[in-house]
Every structure is written in C-alpha cells, then in structure tokens.
Amino acid sequence: MMDGIHVKTTINGDAVEYVCEPDETLLDVLRDRLGLTGTKEGCGSGDCGACSVTVDGRLICSCLMLGAEAQGHEIATIEGMAEGGKLTTLQQKFLDHAGLQCGICTPGILVAAEALLKKNASPTETEVRYWLAGNLCRCTGYDKIIRAVMDAASDMRRSA
Amino acid sequence: MAQDSKLEARERDFSIVGTRPNRPDGIDKVTGKARFGADMAAPGMLHGLILRSPHAHARIKRIDTSKAEALQGVKAVLTSKDLPDLTGEDAGLKDILINIMARGTALYDGHAVAAVAATSKSVARKALSLIQVDYEVLPHVTDVEEAMKPGAPLVRSDLITQGVEPAPSKPSNIAKRHEFGHGDVSKGFAAADAVIEHNFRTEATHQGYIEPHACLANLGPDGLGEMWVCTQGHYMVRGTCAALLGLDVSKLRVTASEIGGGFGGKTTVFIEPIALALSRMANRPVKVVMSREEVFRASGPTAATSIRVKIGVKKDGKVTGAEAELKYTGGAYPGSGVEYGAMSAFACYDLENVKIVGWDVLSNRPKLAAYRAPSAPMAAFAVESVMTELASKIGMDPIDLRLKNAAKEGTKAPYGPTFNRIGLRETLEAAKNHPHYKAPLTKNQGRGVACGFWFNFGGNTCVSMNLGFDGTVSLAVGTPDIGGSRASMCMMAAEELGIPYDKVRAIVADTSSLGHNDVTDGSRVTFSTGLATINAARDAIKKLCARAAKTWGIPEDAVVWEKGHAKPAGGNAGKFEPLSLQQLAAASPSTGGPIAGHYEVNADGAGVSFATHMADAEVDPETGSMRIIRYTVCQDAGKAIHPSYVEGQFQGGAVQGIGWALNEEYIYGKDGRLQNAGFLDYRIPVASDLPMIDTVIVEVPNPGHPYGVRGVGETSIVPPLAAVANAASAAAGVRLTVLPMSPPRVLKAIEGRAG
Numbered sequence: 001m002m003d004g005i006h007v008k009t010t011i012n013g014d015a016v017e018y019v020c021e022p023d024e025t026l027l028d029v030l031r032d033r034l035g036l037t038g039t040k041e042g043c044g045s046g047d048c049g050a051c052s053v054t055v056d057g058r059l060i061c062s063c064l065m066l067g068a069e070a071q072g073h074e075i076a077t078i079e080g081m082a083e084g085g086k087l088t089t090l091q092q093k094f095l096d097h098a099g100l101q102c103g104i105c106t107p108g109i110l111v112a113a114e115a116l117l118k119k120n121a122s123p124t125e126t127e128v129r130y131w132l133a134g135n136l137c138r139c140t141g142y143d144k145i146i147r148a149v150m151d152a153a154s155d156m157r158r159s160a
Numbered sequence: 161m162a163q164d165s166k167l168e169a170r171e172r173d174f175s176i177v178g179t180r181p182n183r184p185d186g187i188d189k190v191t192g193k194a195r196f197g198a199d200m201a202a203p204g205m206l207h208g209l210i211l212r213s214p215h216a217h218a219r220i221k222r223i224d225t226s227k228a229e230a231l232q233g234v235k236a237v238l239t240s241k242d243l244p245d246l247t248g249e250d251a252g253l254k255d256i257l258i259n260i261m262a263r264g265t266a267l268y269d270g271h272a273v274a275a276v277a278a279t280s281k282s283v284a285r286k287a288l289s290l291i292q293v294d295y296e297v298l299p300h301v302t303d304v305e306e307a308m309k310p311g312a313p314l315v316r317s318d319l320i321t322q323g324v325e326p327a328p329s330k331p332s333n334i335a336k337r338h339e340f341g342h343g344d345v346s347k348g349f350a351a352a353d354a355v356i357e358h359n360f361r362t363e364a365t366h367q368g369y370i371e372p373h374a375c376l377a378n379l380g381p382d383g384l385g386e387m388w389v390c391t392q393g394h395y396m397v398r399g400t401c402a403a404l405l406g407l408d409v410s411k412l413r414v415t416a417s418e419i420g421g422g423f424g425g426k427t428t429v430f431i432e433p434i435a436l437a438l439s440r441m442a443n444r445p446v447k448v449v450m451s452r453e454e455v456f457r458a459s460g461p462t463a464a465t466s467i468r469v470k471i472g473v474k475k476d477g478k479v480t481g482a483e484a485e486l487k488y489t490g491g492a493y494p495g496s497g498v499e500y501g502a503m504s505a506f507a508c509y510d511l512e513n514v515k516i517v518g519w520d521v522l523s524n525r526p527k528l529a530a531y532r533a534p535s536a537p538m539a540a541f542a543v544e545s546v547m548t549e550l551a552s553k554i555g556m557d558p559i560d561l562r563l564k565n566a567a568k569e570g571t572k573a574p575y576g577p578t579f580n581r582i583g584l585r586e587t588l589e590a591a592k593n594h595p596h597y598k599a600p601l602t603k604n605q606g607r608g609v610a611c612g613f614w615f616n617f618g619g620n621t622c623v624s625m626n627l628g629f630d631g632t633v634s635l636a637v638g639t640p641d642i643g644g645s646r647a648s649m650c651m652m653a654a655e656e657l658g659i660p661y662d663k664v665r666a667i668v669a670d671t672s673s674l675g676h677n678d679v680t681d682g683s684r685v686t687f688s689t690g691l692a693t694i695n696a697a698r699d700a701i702k703k704l705c706a707r708a709a710k711t712w713g714i715p716e717d718a719v720v721w722e723k724g725h726a727k728p729a730g731g732n733a734g735k736f737e738p739l740s741l742q743q744l745a746a747a748s749p750s751t752g753g754p755i756a757g758h759y760e761v762n763a764d765g766a767g768v769s770f771a772t773h774m775a776d777a778e779v780d781p782e783t784g785s786m787r788i789i790r791y792t793v794c795q796d797a798g799k800a801i802h803p804s805y806v807e808g809q810f811q812g813g814a815v816q817g818i819g820w821a822l823n824e825e826y827i828y829g830k831d832g833r834l835q836n837a838g839f840l841d842y843r844i845p846v847a848s849d850l851p852m853i854d855t856v857i858v859e860v861p862n863p864g865h866p867y868g869v870r871g872v873g874e875t876s877i878v879p880p881l882a883a884v885a886n887a888a889s890a891a892a893g894v895r896l897t898v899l900p901m902s903p904p905r906v907l908k909a910i911e912g913r914a915g
Contacts, residue, residue, distance in 0.1 A: 021282060023282065024282075028281075031198075031199075032281075035201075036192075037192070037195065037196075037198075037199035038191070038192015038193065039192070040196070040198075040370075040371070040420070041198065041372070041449075042370040042371065042372070042420075042452065042839075043452040043838065043839050044451060044452060045452065045838055045839070045840065047452075047838060047839035047840045048370055048452075048839050050370055077192065078191065078192035079191070079192045081191065081192075082190075082191050087187065087190065087191070091190040091191070094186075094190050095182045095183070095186040095187070095190060096182065097804070098180070098183075098644070098802075098804035098805055098807075098808055100186070100189055100190070101421075101642070101643035101644060101805070101808055101809075101812065102369075102370075102371070102418075102419060102420050102421045102422075102642060102643060103185070103189030103190075103194055103418065103420070104196055104369075104370045104371040104418075104420025104421060105370050105420075106189050106190055107190075107192045110190060126848075128847070129847040129848040129850070130847075130848045132846075132847040132848075133846040133847050133848040133849075134846075135847070136368075136370055136839060136844060136846065137370070137847075138367075138368050138369055138370055138421050138423070138812070138816070138844060139421055139643060139808070139812045140808055140811060140812050140815075141808075141811035141812045141814060141815030141816075141845075141850065141853050142815070142845075142846075142847040142850055143807075143811045143850075143852050143853045144804070144807075144808060144811070145847070146847065146852070147852075
C-alpha cells in the first residue's frame with residue numbers, strides 16, 4: 001500500500017480535506033472517497049468528457065488529473081450547479097428540449113456547456129459543436145443537446 | 161380486440177399522449193443525483209477485477225494464483241474451476257458460462273481467465289499482475305471469409321454445421337445455414353431488363369454506450385443475494401446468474417440501476433455472475449466495473465459481415481428477382497444473428513421471387529451481443545446500395561423505384577408472414593415531399609436515400625399500479641428505462657385514468673417486487689409495457705367503478721369512467737354526482753380497502769416498422785474525408801406517445817448509423833488482437849462531425865396496441881448505413897461497398913475511378 005497524500009481543496013464552494021493515494025485520479029477521489037458520483041467515468045483516458053469538472057474555472061477531464069493535484073484549487077462539479085436546488089437555465093433547457101436520453105453524459109456536457117457560456121455568451125451552432133466535441137453522447141445524435149445550449153444562451157442573454 | 165384497437169387508435173382524442181412533458185427522472189439526471197451502475201456502494205464492499213487473455217486463441221495450460229492469494233487485502237481469487245458447469249443441456253447457457261470465464265481455452269483477445277476481489281482497486285490491480293497464466297498460443301482467425309475456408313484454424317473443435325443436408329462429417333467454423341424466400345429467383349432474373357450484383361463488406365462495430373458495464377453483488381452463505389446492475393434486463397440477470405451459480409431464482413433480488421446506454425449491448429451478462437461468485441467466495445459485497453478497454457475487447461460488439469446481393473428489375477422499375485447471401489461472424493460462439501439479417505434484407509419490398517441464404521460463422525472475436533435492430537443494418541446497406549444503383553441504371557428516381565416495389569398491407573414478407581397495416585409507403589412519400597429532397601447540391605456533394613425495416617417485439621410483461629389515498633398513482637414496471645420510458649408510461653397511465661401527468665410516478669421495480677419482465681429490447685417497452693400499463697389502468701378503473709357502484713348502491717355495470725370520474729351510465733342508472741378518482745381513492749378504506757390495477761401478458765402484435773432516410777454527403781477529394789451535411793429521418797412510429805423522445809430515437813439511431821458508415825470499426829492486428837480498444841481510436845461521431853438531424857414522425861397506427869404504438873428505437877439504425885453509402889458514392893463518383901467509408905478507403909476508390 002502506498003502512503004496517502006493529505007489534500008486540502010475547495011469543492012463546489014465547500015472546504016474539503018481528504019487523503020488519497022499518489023496514483024489516484026481526481027475522478028476516483030470525487031466518486032469513491034467523497035461520494036460525488038455525479039461526475040461519471042466513461043473511458044478513463046480523456047476521450048469521452050463524462051468526467052468533466054472545472055478547476056479554478058478551467059474545464060478539464062477529472063480522469064486526467066491526480067487527486068493530489070487538487071491541493072489549494074477550486075473544483076466545481078455537477079453537484080454544485082443548481083444553486084439552492086434551483087436549476088440553472090442550462091439545466092432547465094436540457095429538460096425542456098429532451099437533451100438527454102440515458103443521461104450518463106449529461107453531467108459532463110452540462111459542465112462543459114456552462115464553461116462555454118461563461119466564455120462566450122453568444123456562441124454559433126458551429127462553436128457549440130466544436131466546444132462539445134470532447135463530450136461523447138451516444139443516444140441523442142447531439143441535435144437536441146445543441147438546441148438546448150443555444151436556447152439557454154439566448155435566454156441568458158435576454159435576462160443578463 | 162384488434163379491430164376495436166384500430167378504431168380506437170384512429171378516433172381517440174388524446175389529451176396527454178402526443179404532448180411533450182418533462183421526464184420524471186430529469187431533474188436527477190441534470191443535477192448528478194441519478195445513480196447509475198458504478199454509483200452504488202455497500203458496507204464492507206470489495207473491488208473486483210478480471211484478468212483477460214492477451215491472445216486471440218490459446219490453450220490455458222496452467223493458472224497459478226498463489227501469489228495473488230497471498231497479497232494482503234485480497235479476499236477472493238476465482239478461475240473457471242470455481243464455476244462448476246451447471247448448464248446441463250442448455251447450449252446457450254453453456255456458451256455464456258464459457259464466455260464469462262474461459263474454460264481451458266481462451267477464444268479471443270480479452271477473454272476472461274481469472275478474477276480477484278480485494279479491499280481496494282489498487283490492491284486488486286496488483287493482485288491481477290501476480291496471477292501467472294501459461295498459455296499455448298493456437299492458430300486464430302478473425303476474418304469471416306477466411307474462417308469459412310477449408311483448413312481454417314478451428315475456433316471450436318467439435319462444431320458441425322447445421323442446416324446443411326447431408327450433415328458434414330467434419331467440424332468447421334460454420335455453425336448454421338439459414339434460408340428464406342419464395343418464388344423462383346432464376347426465373348425472376350431471366351425476366352429482368354437490368355440485373356446488378358455486388359459484394360459488400362462491413363466490419364464489426366460496438367454499441368458504444370458511454371457507461372461501461374458495472375454491478376454490485378452480494379451473496380450470503382444462505383443463498384440470499386442482492387444485485388445492483390446497469391442492465392437492459394434485471395430479470396434476465398437474475399435468471400442467468402441463478403442458473404450459472406445454482407441459486408433459487410426468487411432468492412436473488414436484482415435492482416436495475418439507471419442505465420447509461422445499452423443499445424442491445426446490455427441484454428446479456430458478462431461481469432455479473434463473476435461479481436456474484438466472488439462475493440460468495442469472500443462473503444462480502446463485490447463491485448465490478450469494466451474499463452473502456454474491457455468494454456471494447458470483452459463485451460458484445462456486432463457481427464462482421466460479407467454480403468453478396470443481386471437484384472433484377474424491369475425497365476418500369478418492377479423488381480423481378482432478388483437474391484442475397486449473407487456471411488456473418490459473431491465471435492467464437494454460434495449466434496451471429498445472420499438469420500435476422502436474412503429475414504429483414506428484402507422486407508421492404510413486395511417480391512415475387514426472393515431468396516436469401518445466411519451463414520453463421522465462428523471466429524476468434526468476442527461473443528456478439530445485440531446492437532439496435534441487430535444484423536439488419538448491414539443487410540440493408542447491401543440491398544439498398546444495389547436498389548439505388550438499379551434506379552440510376554434504368555434512369556428512375558430512387559424513391560420512385562422504392563415506391564414501385566414497396567411492401568404494403570397484404571404483402572407476403574420474404575421471411576414468411578403477411579403484413580397487416582404498415583407505413584413504408586407513407587415514409588417514402590414523406591421523404592419525397594420533404595424540402596430536403598429538392599434542395600440543390602454543389603460540387604463534391606451527393607444525396608442518398610435508403611429504406612429500412614425492423615420486426616419489433618412484444619414479450620413477457622408485468623405491470624402494477626397502486627392508488628394512494630390522496631389519488632396519486634404509483635406505477636411499477638419491470639423494464640429498465642433506457643431513454644425516457646418512465647415518462648411515456650406516466651403519460652399513458654394518466655391518459656387512461658383521466659388524471660394529470662404529474663399525478664403518476666413510474667418506477668422500475670426490482671425483481672422481488674414485480675413479476676417477470678423480459679429485457680428492454682426489440683423496441684418493446686413503449687409497445688408492451690405501455691400496453692400493460694394501459695390495461696393495468698383499465699383494471700384499476702374497473703375497481704374504481706365498482707367502488708362508486710357500491711357507494712351509490714347501483715349495479716357495477718351501471719357505472720362508466722369518463723375523464724377521471726365515475727359516472728352513472730345513463731338516466732336509468734340513477735342520478736348521482738360524478739366521483740373523481742381522488743374522491744374514490746380517499747374513500748377506499750371504507751369501500752373495500754386499497755385500490756390497485758395489475759396486468760400480465762406475453763404481448764403479441766408488436767407491429768413491424770419502416771423508415772426512409774435521406775443523407776447529403778460531401779467528400780474532400782484530396783483526403784477522401786466524407787462529411788454528412790444534411791440528414792432527414794422519416795419513420796413510422798404508429799403513435800408517438802412523447803414526440804420529443806421519438807425524435808430522439810430517430811436522431812440517435814441515424815447518428816449511430818452515420819458512425820458505422822464512416823468511422824467505426826474493430827481493427828484486428830495480424831496477431832488477432834484488437835488494436836483500437838478506446839474512444840480515441842474507435843471514433844464514434846462527435847458533435848462537430850454532424851448537422852442537425854431532421855425528423856418526420858409518420859403515424860400509421862399499429863392495430864395491435866390500444867393507442868397504435870409501434871416500437872421506434874431500432875428501425876432508425878437500419879437505413880443510415882445505406883443512405884450514407886448512397887450519398888457518399890454519389891459524392892465520390894464511385895460505388896463504395898466496404899464499411900466504414902474511412903478516408904483511406906474513399907481516397908483509394910476515388911483514385912481507382914480516375915485510373
């Protein structure tokens with residue numbers, strides 16, 4: 001057994017401490033140690049985007065980052081998205097547009113799409129498609145996902 | 161009954177069916193709360209991992225597990241000797257036993273050879289590396305044509321071909337010959353003005369569900385067990401695990417987790433009996449989760465195929481003869497599903513002379529599992545490619561050629577039955593009238609059209625509905641919800657009861673809470689679980705009417721149910737204020753106790769379905785890269801319960817088909833090992849590859865369902881391989897006959913054309 005590493009970090013605004021092994025990914029820490037199973041593992045190699053989270057606001061695959069590397073950073077996961085239980089416009093639009101079928105890719109896609117809309121409030125369809133090209137969905141063919149993101153962006157611009 | 165249903169479906173004025181409410185599991189799925197296969201834990205849980213063969217074919221001479229067993233934290237190590245063969249005469253079950261853990265011989269790269277359960281993933285990983293396996297590498301074969309040749313390495317030493325007279329005396333890799341059809345094809349071809357024959361190849365593809373297989377199993381020394389599994393059929397998991405491990409079916413309670421895609425790939429077991437056996441050995445809960453690499457190497461991809469199609473037509477477009485020979489390999493086991501390819505190949509057409517022969521071939525590949533309309537897309541690729549070639553040869557519009565020969569009510573299908581009411585013609589007309597069909601194309605672009613057919617299925621279904629005293633309804637179904645079916649069940653229950661959609665909550669019940677339900681497959685859930693839900697509601701309504709009759713002191717048959725209320729049937733029944741479902745439920749303790757509705761059925765009458773797809777492709781002539789720039793699906797849904805999720809099925813199937821046509825393939829090295837066992841190298845379509853996918857929902861009611869529903873999940877993947885091939889061939893100026901149409905293949909074809 002390898003020696004554990006003590007990590008202090010912030011997850012969804014809360015201070016969190018944990019001990020992880022040196023070879024443990026942030027994804028494993030979130031899911032297995034902290035019970036934050038909303039972040040999914042689809043490949044473990046950074047190809048599917050199901051494990052998308054943000055670190056200090058930057059979108060990453062949590063399967064490609066070590067748990068130990070989270071020291072001192074701010075992590076945001078799907079569990080922190082609906083503040084006070086109120087769905088964000090983006091989350092609501094995924095429901096309204098039937099932007100999910102099985103729902104396994106949905107947390108990663110929402111985290112990625114939210115990161116896009118923070119950078120670019122008026123993305124074109126092409127920009128949405130390329131931004132989300134790292135998030136695989138096998139059920140929907142992406143049509144309703146793209147519509148949900150575009151519609152959310154439009155609503156958010158109106159209310160901004 | 162069928163006649164009544166037909167009338168009902170046509171005349172009924174729906175208030176909830178056909179609307180687009182939000183799904184009941186939606187909030188959990190956009191907030192990360194929904195619990196999928198790998199999201200569950202149990203006290204004292206161990207982590208299980210499986211060691212897999214690095215060889216395509218090898219005799220296992222010896223397995224030494226002693227070092228792994230001695231490692232601290234290892235609680236169980238399992239090999240095939242820990243799984244005694246209890247399968248008796250059941251050959252299908254025996255194949256599952258052999259597949260979940262190799263018995264003496266590893267039959268493909270990735271075949272399981274041993275398993276461990278340990279206190280952490282890292283200890284389990286270390287333990288796997290300490291297991292020593294001595295292999296004697298054997299000759300292998302992965303190509304379907306090579307596997308059929310005399311002298312090919314034998315995948316199984318004792319396989320005698322079935323369906324051939326006289327039976328061969330020597331074993332081979334050919335498991336079975338199938339034949340379907342009617343009429344005389346040689347007469348048909350003699351009468352044709354034009355005949356085209358082509359050979360086609362398709363590589364194996366994978367369903368590519370984003371959630372790897374996962375389960376949590378707990379089996380005690382008393383034989384009582386619990387399982388949490390991402391599966392399309394938890395009753396199937398229960399039955400198969402119980403049979404393989406010698407357990408009583410009713411002592412094993414299986415709960416279906418939320419499921420992260422299946423597309424047919426989760427209709428069987430791979431890791432589940434192993435997790436359960438490890439749990440029995442360790443006497444602790446064991447969780448097993450496949451890696452993505454394991455999913456590709458060792459779950460169940462599609463068949464790889466070689467297909468020859470020959471079709472003859474008159475100048476006016478009438479097909480006079482159609483013939484196909486299909487060779488499918490579904491891995492190291494019989495059951496490539498070639499018969500479904502053979503049965504569906506020409507099912508879109510009304511043919512006098514048709515013959516299809518199918519060969520089920522073994523090779524050193526993983527054991528095939530179903531993938532959305534299993535076996536049909538490849539056959540449709542070949543047939544619809546030749547149909548489009550013929551249209552061009554006789555100078556006819558490709559939709560007109562298909563309309564000329566389209567199967568209709570009364571057509572005798574090549575696989576035997578005579579169709580009742582079907583909607584193929586309507587989908588063709590919808591495509592022809594769609595603006596897409598007339599839109600201009602530019603240089604390096606081409607348009608393709610193709611039709612597709614799928615049988616659809618009913619099957620064993622059991623549904624319970626319980627009314628709360630507040631008048632809300634709990635609906636328990638036993639078919640895992642793979643794409644929104646709880647929403648459509650709530651809609652049908654609410655429609656029938658006459659109450660609001662949000663007063664019904666549907667759950668997928670565990671195997672101990674509800675009677676047997678077949679797997680979520682065959683596009684059967686909206687049809688058969690829907691049919692059972694409607695009938696369970698009718699059962700509840702009968703009881704509600706009886707309670708009203710009792711309250712009013714009138715005969716039960718003098719009460720009718722209208723818009724959520726019991727009413728006296730007419731003036732003679734007496735004058736009483738209608739009683740709502742809510743009032744009757746609230747009063748139920750004093751009128752006879754709780755009110756419930758049940759329905760059990762082995763559902764028949766699923767209603768076949770058809771689709772016509774249109775694709776526009778653009779080729780880059782310098783690289784051979786092909787891009788889909790426009791796509792339209794026209795499909796008969798019978799009746800769309802929740803149109804958004806029907807469109808979603810159309811779009812999802814189309815895009816999986818686009819991936820199959822352009823990118824996706826199993827690539828085997830000369831050593832028989834899979835070279836692209838990951839999403840980087842096995843490339844499924846991503847958002848930037850695609851246009852929006854337009855949909856037209858055609859509704860030709862299925863007489864076998866109270867609301868007219870036909871299954872929609874599978875038909876949508878049947879036409880796209882061919883629609884894309886026809887578009888790509890038009891764009892490239894050369895007929896493309898090998899899938900996937902990857903850039904190197906397309907470039908080679910273009911260069912061949914120029915030369």
